[in-house]
Amino acid sequence: MPSSDQSTAPLPIIPFNLLICAYLFISHDWVVLFLDAVKLTDEVEDHLRALNIERKEYSDIWAVLRWRDWGGGKVLISPETSYANTFPTT
Numbered sequence: 001m002p003s004s005d006q007s008t009a010p011l012p013i014i015p016f017n018l019l020i021c022a023y024l025f026i027s028h029d030w031v032v033l034f035l036d037a038v039k040l041t042d043e044v045e046d047h048l049r050a051l052n053i054e055r056k057e058y059s060d061i062w063a064v065l066r067w068r069d070w071g072g073g074k075v076l077i078s079p080e081t082s083y084a085n086t087f088p089t090t
Contacts, residue, residue, distance in 0.1 A: 023061045027070045030054070034061040 022035040032054045037045075040055070048055055056064070065075060 021058065023058070025061070025064065025070070027073075030070050032056055032064070034058050034064075 022033060022039075025032040025034065031052065033048060034056050036058045037055070040048075045055065064070070
């Protein structure tokens with residue numbers, strides 16, 4: 001139990017979140033990183049292009065999965081993935 005002289009002030013708000021949210025799609029002949037462009041420097045974009053990794057916006061993943069832009073076949077999604085994240089693919 002805190003003593004009466006200890007402050008119970010709320011923790012400060014962290015103005016930036018360093019967590020990078022992205023998806024990586026890998027097929028036999030296509031690799032796409034779904035990540036918003038504002039999160040990458042030009043140097044990183046160039047490096048991805050040199051590795052033949054295409055970059056699309058984070059929200060584009062659902063259209064790619066829904067319309068099977070890679071040509072068909074199965075997509076493996078971890079069983080720990082939230083149903084809310086996989087629902088758009090059905």
